[in-house]
Amino acid sequence: MVIKLGQTERLVEEAIVLLRRLIETPSFSKEEDGTAQLLEDFFNEKGIPFERLKNNIWATNLHFDITKPTILLNSHHDTVKPNKSWTLDPFKAIEKDGKLFGLGSNDAGGCLVSLIATFCYFYERKDLKYNIIIATTAEEEISGKEGLEIVAPLLPNIEFAIVGEPTEMHLAVAEKGLLVLDCTAKGKSGHAAREEGDNAIYKALKDIQWITGYQFPKVSPSLGPIKMSVTIINAGTQHNVVPDTCVFTVDVRVTDQYTLEEIIAEIQQNMQSEVVPRSIRLRPSSIPVDHPIVQEGLKLGRKTYGSPTTSDQALLDCPSLKMGPGHSGRSHSADEFIYLNEIGEGIAQYIKMLEGVVTQ
Structure with missing residues (x-):
């Protein structure tokens, strides 16, 4: 017409x-x-x-x-x-x-x-x-x-x-879909002046280093690779106390090559921190x-x-x-x-x- x-x-x-x-x-x-x-x-x-x-x-x-x-x-x-x-x-x-x-x-x-x-x-x-x-x-x-x-x-x-x-x-x-992950690294508090505690920040850094270096093997022809970015991090209460908890947020831009459940499982298997997805709605x-x-x-x-x-x-x-x-x-x-x-x-x-x- x-x-x-x-x-x-x-x-x-x-x-x-x-x-x-x-x-x-x-x-x-x-x-x-x-x-x-x-x-x-x-x-x-x-x-x-x-x-x-x-x-x-x-x-x-x-x-x-x-x-x-x-x-x-x-x-x-x-x-x-x-x-x-x-x-x-x-x-x-x-x-x-x-x-x-x-x-x-x-x-x-x-x-x-x-x-x-x-x-x-x-x-x-x-x-x-x-x-x-x-x-x-x-x-x-x-x-x-x-x-x-x-x-x-x-x-x-x-x-x-x-x-x-x-x-x-x-x-x-x-x-791309969106997956937001709330991650928690757990350590043990202690006095910063002595060899006490287990610093949760250091444990989180190891996981963050994995995030920055890891590439999911399958790359989408139209969307490219999955992209992971650490966007928020919080830890510690005062300068002389080794923090027992470090929480950080990971923004994951996902492609059609993996389900959100597969991505979450892969991340959880490779990180010490507890990993909790906010939702799996945005596919x-x-x-x-x-x-x-x-x-x-x-x-x-x-x-x-x-x-x-x-x-x-x-x-x-x-x-x-x-x-x-x-x-x-x-x-x-x-x-x-x-x-x-x-x-x-x-x-x-x-x-x-x-x-x-x-x-x-």
């Missing part, structure tokens, strides 16, 4: 107006009530029925047919808190030099409104061989448990998903390069790559593609912005890719 120019132009205009409203409504993780209400108002104005659970809003296409497979379009409307380096008002949508500045404009407001516009484009279509669901969700920035995680079980079986994150509309066909995700939606993106000249960062993809149990307008490097930065033309181009590309998959 030929894309209707007038329709897409109107959708782009509506998307930018919605993005301005989202920017000017604070929506820190767990505090997204205001933006959830904005999204409710948007769907009400469009006459599109929706569901809401906490601060998550989702809707299905008008001619939803349970016998057809379903595509999920998802992005988040929560933001991080602005850092102290902002020179602009983070809650004021400022347009300058073709850019729209404001907190959440790039991550992931531009993706969110572009996916909403894409959903609206297909909403009334009768010629689709897929259903389409739009899910605008909360708590992504903190990997929270009251965002997509509570919505996903309420949705029909998802054939594949597009997760909106800023990728310059390139195709992130794989994404690596991927979609085959020969999948139809990926192939449609390649036809448009987009590139495939593996993403080192974690998103709500980790919570989906289906093939998923991460892509969206904007640049990942602008995320969480001072004076965050998105180019206005990126939104129009993003909507057009989403539509073209889906047209190649969903039409009869």
Whole structure:
């Protein structure tokens, strides 16, 4: 089907107006009530029925047919808190030099409104061989448990998903998962001036040295090696007491070559410290390069790559593609912005890719 120019132009205009409203409504993780209400108002104005659970809003296409497979379009409307380096008002949508500045404009407001516009484009279509669901969700920035995680079980079986994150509309066909490990080295306290005790810091250092030098044998073709980083360490109470405990945190970016359970077991076997995972929720995700939606993106000249960062993809149990307008490097930065033309181009590309998959 030929894309209707007038329709897409109107959708782009509506998307930018919605993005301005989202920017000017604070929506820190767990505090997204205001933006959830904005999204409710948007769907009400469009006459599109929706569901809401906490601060998550989702809707299905008008001619939803349970016998057809379903595509999920998802992005988040929560933001991080602005850092102290902002020179602009983070809650004021400022347009300058073709850019729209404001907190959440790039991550992931531009993706969110572009996916909403894409959903609206297909909403009334009768010629689709897929259903389409739009899910605008909360708590992504903190990997929270009251965002997509509570919505996903309420949705029909998802054939594949597009997760909106800023990728310059390139195709992130794989994404590393995240494993956070709390480690405790145990020793014995004693007086630092005498040969007493068993210093827990020294025991922790041996484990940390193993972490920095170890490489998991299997390397992912799309995501590269597993990466382990010690990011927090605490020990000791005063200068003259040998510490009996040293606790440290390991950030592990995992790939599709191992299960999280296999990674945990390997680490536990090689360390003296007690190793306790905080959770095993955020698993690596991927979609085959020969999948139809990926192939449609390649036809448009987009590139495939593996993403080192974690998103709500980790919570989906289906093939998923991460892509969206904007640049990942602008995320969480001072004076965050998105180019206005990126939104129009993003909507057009989403539509073209889906047209190649969903039409009869």
